[in-house]
Each structure stands twice: as C-alpha cells, then as structure tokens.
Amino acid sequence: MIAELGHFSLVLAFVVACVQMIVPMIGAHRHDEGLMGVANTAALAQFGLIAIAFTVLVYAFVTSDFSLKLVVDNSHSTKPLIYKISGVWGNHEGSMVLWVLILSLYGALVALFGNNLPSALRARVLAVQASIGVAFIAFILVTSNPFLRVSPAPFEGHGLNPLLQDPGLALHPPFLYAGYVGLSMAFSFAIAALIEGKVDASWARWVRPWTLAAWTALTIGIAVGSWWSYYTLGWGGYWFWDPVENASLMPWIVATALLHSAIVAEKRGALKSWTILLAIFAFSLSLVGTFLVRSGVLNSVHAFASDPMRGVVILGIVFFFVGGALVLYGWRAPSLKAEGMFAPMSREGALIVNNLLLTAAGAAVFIGTLYPLFLDAVNGPKITVGPPFFNMTFVPIMVPLLLIVPFGPLLGWKRADLVAALERLMGAALLAIIVCIGVLAFVSKAPWLAALGMGLAVWLSAGAFFEFASRIALFKGPLSKSLRKARHLPRAQWGMTLAHGGLGILVAGIVGMTAWRYELVTALKVGESAKLAGYTLTLDKVGMREGPNYEAVVGVVHVEKNGKDLGFMLPEKRHFPVERQEKTEAAIRTNGFSDLYVVIGENNGQGGWTLRAYENNFAPWIWAGAFIMALGGLVSLTDRRYRVGAPMRAKARIKTRAAPQPAE
C-alpha cells in the first residue's frame, strides 16, 4: 500500500511540474503577479511530493519489502543498514528518483531564498527548471517505475553489487547528482535570460552561487568516486579515463569555465552571451553524461543493465533540451549587448584565455569519449580510446592554463601591468625553480618532466599564497595588521586562494603518483617475503573472517622498512555468497606523503597467494587537493554577497522595482 502512495505522489509531482512549467511562463509574459506566484508554491509542492516518493522508497529498502521488484533485485535482509539505504540509488530506477529529488530541491531553494530575484525572472527560471522535471519524471514513470510489485513476493532479495557496498560509493552518487543537477540551475537562468532578452550584472551574480554550489558538489562527487576506485578496484589507480569518468569530468571542466566567465559578466558586463552559452553547455554535458551512463552503451560499473528503450528516451530528452536551448540562443543571443572595453592584457583577457583553454580541454575529452561510440553507431570498427590519448591531448592543453592561473587574480580589470604582477609572483617563481632543481638533483632517476611538474605544482600553490599575502600586505607591516586585513577580506577571496592552492596540491599528487609509483606483483607462500621500494613485506598467515554478509580471506602481511617494524597490514578478498561475487579490500598504510598499498589475490594452486603491492608516492595529495578545492568553493559560497538576508536585499528589491539595472 505504501509503495502505491510513493507511486501516486510521483504522478502528482509530474502534474504539479506540468503546471509549474506552463502557468508562471504565461504569468511572466503577461506581467501577472498572481500567475507568476504559482511558481513558488508549485516548486515547493513538487519537492515535497518527490520527497515523499523517495522516502517511501527508502522505507521499502530499509524494511526489506520484497514485494517490490526493485528491492528484490537490489537488496537483501542481511545487508548492513547503510547499504540498504544506499541501495536505493545503487540501481537505475532509484537513482533516477534521487536525480529528480535533487532537481526539485534546487527549484524549492529558489522558491525559498530567491526573494531578491525580480519576480518575472524567478517565475521563468522555475518554469524552465520544471520543464526538466517534467521530462525526467515522465521518463521514470514510463520506462523505469521503481514501485513495480512482484507477486508472489520472494522471501529474500538478490543483494546489491558488492562493489557498491562501500561508504565511498554510498556518498558518490548523491554528491555527483547534486553537481550534475545543480548545473540545471545555471541552465534555467540562462534560458530565462534568453527569453527575457536581458543579461545584467545582477543576473550574473544570481547565477554564480548556484554554479558554485554545483561545482563544489561535483568536485566532491568526482573526488569521492576517484578515491573509491583507488582503494576498491585493486589497481591502485585513481583515474582511468573511462568514458563514465569522463562523463563527469566534462561538465566539471565547463562548470569551472562558467564560474570564471560569470565573474567577468558580473563585474564588467562583458562575455555575457559566452557565459550563457557555457551555462547551456555545462548542463548539456550533464545530460550527455546521464545518457552515457544510463543507455547501456558503455561497459562500466556504472552501466546498469538496461533496456535500449531508456537510452532512446534519454537521447530524445538530451536532443530536446540541448537543441532547443541552442536554437533559442542563436535567435536571442545577438541582441545581448556587451559592455566593458578591456585590453588583452587584463584580468578579463586572462579569464578569456582560461575559458578558451578549458573549453579546448573539454572538447578533447569529449572527442576521445564519444568518437568510439560514434564509430560504433555507424558500424565502424570497434575501438577504445585510452589513457595515452588523453595524456597527449588533455595534459598539453591544461599545462599552459596552470601556468597562467597565479597571474589571473593579480591582473587588474580593464588594463593590467604584467610586470607588477610578475614582481609579486617572484617569490613563487623562485620556489618553483628551487623545487624543480631540487627534484632533479636529489631524487635519483627523476624524469625531467616530473621535476617540471613538481615545479608547476609549487608555482600554483605558492602563487596562490603570495597573491593572498600581497592582499593582506603580509611581511610589509605588523603581523596583527595583516591578520586584521585577512579577516576583512571577502570570503570569495579566501575561497579562490583555497581553490587555486588546492589545485597545486592536486597537481603535485598527480605528478608524484605518475612519476614515483613502484609496483610489485608476486605470489608468496606463508612465511615468504618480498621487497618493494625499501619495504619488506612478509606474508605471516592467511586466515578467514566472517563479515555481516560476506566471508573474507585475510592476508596478514608484516611490513618492515629498513629494519624498522611497521606492523601488520590486512588486505582482504571478500566473498559475498548472496550476490556470488568477490570484492577486493586493499590495505592502505599512509603517512600523508605516500601510500603503501597491498592487495591479496587468489591461491595460485601451488601453495602461494598472489600479492600485489604499490608504493604510491604523493597519492594522498590528489584527494587532499581536490577536497581543498571543494572547501574553497564552500567558503566562497558563504560570501556576504550571496548570503540570505544580506543588507543588499532590501536595497536590491527597491532598485529592481525602480530600474531594471540593479548594478553593484
């Protein structure tokens, strides 16, 4: 009965979304406040209804209601509670419900906190947002109903893919969706602006926090996913350039470009139509990502077993929104007048180069990801485009971008003095060169590319630091004065410094892990040892362990480094009898600079156990860097300008009524 309630609220949500899509749009056209006001109520109601449907689904999973087909296929009564809950989005149908839940959540947030938006803009934004909801709720109801019953109900479910029974993967989808779907806000704002034919500084300021929130969530989602694949797949890698990973990277790259171009649109009134185009692209790529993952065209852990029908429907949705948005753009964008003249050497100029390089990098990833699928679709040869392709295209495009990152914030608007910026960055440049030479001199067999890479990483982080230092006049006066200045800096400044500094740490992690990674693959009998990069690994014994819903082969590996006892590591290979699957649990020992990573394999039939071990230098920095970047996004979100109830609000409202140009 309760499942039918969920189904029913989803149907109601669909109806409400239809109303929200049409009525406010008409209201905005006729300047009818009453009709426009429907948008808020509908957005809240839509969120409430989808929340009910989602809660019902969670309840069915938690109580192991095996009369629901979805629960039978993806759950089991012995599964730990957290994986019963995460099982809700560990499958196609449930994750689509989570998708629309987050979509409607963003709409509800606009309804709740968008009081400072002009009412026509808000009505149009919510209407566009609702049209996305209509498409996807219909998709769920027609092709992927999560509330289907089975009769008779079996006594037990089939369990959840063990690879997904992991804390990292319980978190990865919600964050990723919050990012993907969050970009729909930028999209809705862009379409609303195109319909109104007006983009001003305040528009850019309203778009930025939403993009920033989506970007932050996407950064966390990608980082958690990458971390998961590092410790769980047993390969010890963090990024495989798998099409599904690329599907999340492409929107991230474009969202990054959008964040930066929106600054120019907000502060200088330039790059307006480009910003709109990026907003359209960012969400389009999210949709393409959804298509790639859901249509079953890819071979990956994300590819849920699915029927081709779903792929066709999603492709239709993608074409409708992308095509419609681009047509509207082609029609209305020429009327958007750019203001703000600037010289090529200026902050605007630097941000344009940033955007060009990011777009080029995104395009390279796009081609590498979709070309094989395209060939396959036209019955061409089956090919794979792997890491070498991306290393040869993505990396050379990103390097010049990373080189100019520290300059950007130091260049003035309109016309900038490059020499003055260089002077402030002397310290960072010096440090980068010292590290470069130091790596070449002191690290034996250091590839020169690795030395340059480390130099680049230091350049980024130190550049961020010195830029910050020059803002608070550090070293130029008493420390207390500098600290006071730091406290009064806008949070957005703090956020940017964190994000750019974190980027440097991320780059150091990637370079370090690529250049100084040592691998050992061997088979050991109990009592035997093997050596890896100064470590001695001894297989002390192999035992069995009972988990809640699995049994594990545990290798007890004693670790020694240069005669020093470092204790034991316990890699596991878990067998899940219900799902009839194995899952590798790597044992990882980290000291913050490098990871020792040990995986146990199978008995090789000759009394030995396969053992794979890596020393991954700088590996922890990859995720540390990514999380610092995300933290930067969060800090920036708390900036006074975006805060609810900021003193700007009342003033802005009066201004928006008086004149359509509520500039700064």
Place this chain on the structure above:
Amino acid sequence: MTRKNRRAVFILTGLAILGLAVGLVLYAMRDNIVFFYSPSDIAEKTVAPGTRIRIGGMVEDGTLQHLSQATISFKVTDFVKTVTVSYTGILPDLFREGQGVVAEGKLQPDGSFVADTVLAKHDEKYMPPEVAASLKKAGRWKEGEDTPMPMAATSEAPKS
C-alpha cells in the same frame, strides 16, 4: 590599441588554441587508438603481433591455469575460435569462468595473447557490449537470452 585590433587579438588567440587542440587530437588519434577483436576476427584478419589490441569473449570453462608465481592463463572463446590469454597480476573481482571478459594487450607471434589489463563484466545481468556484439555475430547469443548456451550449466549453487 583600437577596438578592431583588440578583437583581432582575441580571435587569433582563440584560433591558435583551437588549432592546438585539433592538432593534438588528430596526432593522438593516429597512434593511441586500440581496436577490438573477437577470437574469430583474429583468426580471419591478420593482426600484426605486437600491436596493442583488445580482445573479448567468454572465458572458457575449466581453462583457468596458474602458470607460475602470479601468472595465470585462460582461454577466451566466441564459440567459433579460441585464443589463449596469459596475464600477470590479480584478476578483477568479477572475473569468472563461463562469463564475459575483455582483455587488453598484445598478440604474440605464436597466436597467444599477453594481456596487461583484464576487464570483467560487472554484474550477472550485464555483458560488455563488445562481447555481446561479437557473440551475436558468431550466432551464439541473442538479445534477451540469459547466458550463451554452452555456459548455462555452471558449477555455481542455485540462488536461495
């Protein structure tokens, strides 16, 4: 600088970056693409030994062997032709005899295949699209069937 000149600078920068990206993509496409072959393809078309390729099919039952230390070998079949694959390392968790597999590596002069990457399918309802297509081509599997015929009887216990 006049307005026109400024615009020219931006357009030229844009074109330069676009050109760089196109050049890199074309150059990387030339050497870094890996083609997919089924065991029958390998028998029919002559693949030069040493070329990096992917092969896919089903792991033939009872062919998994531990050669030495950490090296194993197994046979990949599309039920028409069979290729022997050897691999050093730990097999992915989802690798199983009688199920689909994709291996990437190099063909040896003797016709065997040395893999450095082995990808197994990710759940029992799902088959890598490449494998499904090559099995379909060999006439061994149709959309909607559970598993290809000869593999139906595996040693696994029935689900409770």
